Amino acid sequence: MLTITDELKNENIGKVLVNEPLAKHTTIKIGGPADLLIEPTNSESLEKALEIIKKHDVPWRAIGRGSNLLVADEGIRGVVIKIGTGMDEMNIEGDVLTVGGGYSVIKLATIISKKGLSGLEFASGIPGSIGGAVYMNAGAHGSDMSTILIKALVLFEDGSLQWLTNEELEFSYRTSILQEKRPGICVQAVLKLQEGKKEDIVGVMQKNKDYRRDTQPWNYPCAGSIFRNPLPHYAGKLVEDAGLKGHQIGGAKISDMHGNFIVNAGGAKAKDVLDLIDFVKQTILEKYGVSMETEVEIIGGK
Structure with missing residues (x-):
């Protein structure tokens, strides 16, 4: 190397x-x-x-x-x-926002809300980058990136840069074409927002932040939601109904606040988290006949 x-x-x-x-x-x-x-x-x-x-x-x-x-x-x-500092530029022209892939989602949502622009209220508590949000089609509170994205500038493995439209990104629930079908990096995104009343937008943002603070364990290191919702069921509800909240393997623990969060309770290893994920999958399948799929992306290894 x-x-x-x-x-x-x-x-x-x-x-x-x-x-x-x-x-x-x-x-x-x-x-x-x-x-x-x-x-x-x-x-x-x-x-x-x-x-x-x-x-x-x-x-x-x-x-x-x-x-x-x-x-x-x-x-x-x-x-x-x-993709972080240096790739976090932002430009607003009317209700169209061009933003770098490294820009903080939470920071961006806060800034545009104060400018009276609506569309990112759902993202007020999503602790990722814009590039990652496009890659995962991040969402919450009934909305996601696919509802506001016009196009994204993507750098592909062969070094080529290409603009992909909303349709070409093939968004679906927490997925996009960039994950497997056409692996690439979102370098820049163009978003279509709507003008609104600043007080109303900020109010919705605060409500969403309060909800996350009251129901999710952001006082512990965590990766966000671990499982995709196996609709019509909800992952957190299934875990809670199965009596698994608080279950711990090594330093990894299912949050006492929300069943779809695994927290690092101290010194957790990736193996602890993976073992806990497998335990949850097996338990939910045996109890309810429902297969659980991970939302968190698992990478690396030998």
Whole structure:
């Protein structure tokens, strides 16, 4: 890895960290080291970094702010690209918002609400980046990214940049084409908002924040919702009805506040979380005949 490390550093693409613990970069504070972690300073640096990575034929993947993410204890081989500081520009023209993939969802929702623009109220408590929100079609309170996104600028594995429309992203419940069908990084997003009364928008935002604060365990490191809702059922309700709230394996614990959250109660390993996920899946299947699928993205390992 020395050659690629030196080349990345020589190109001044941004931060280049060797054997960087990914527990520092995930909201659940779990994850082994990445061989290399880079944080490009802008989209040009990102393109250059990917060009170097491909030249050296090194595996890579991108992360944002590390929510909805569980990294294996063994870490990740190759290069992890963190889309963050430097790729968080924002521009508002009327009711159309262009925003960098590294921009904080919560920060953005707060800023535009104060400008009297509606559309991101649902995201007031989502602790991820815009790029990650597009990738996952993040949502809450009956809405999601697919309802406001016009198009996204995507960097694909071959180094090409392409604008994809809402339809081309093939959004569905917590998924987009970027996850498996056409893996790529959302570098920039264009969102269509609506003008409204600032007081009403801020009021809805506050209500959503209060709901999350009162019902979800944000006082502990966590990755957000662990399971997709197996509609018409709700994952948290199934876990609660099965009497699993508070169940703990190692340092991983099902939240006492919400059945669809696993928290790092102290010193948790990825294996603890994975074992707890398997236990929940088996229990719910046996009790209710319902198959549970994870919403959290699980990456890394040998």
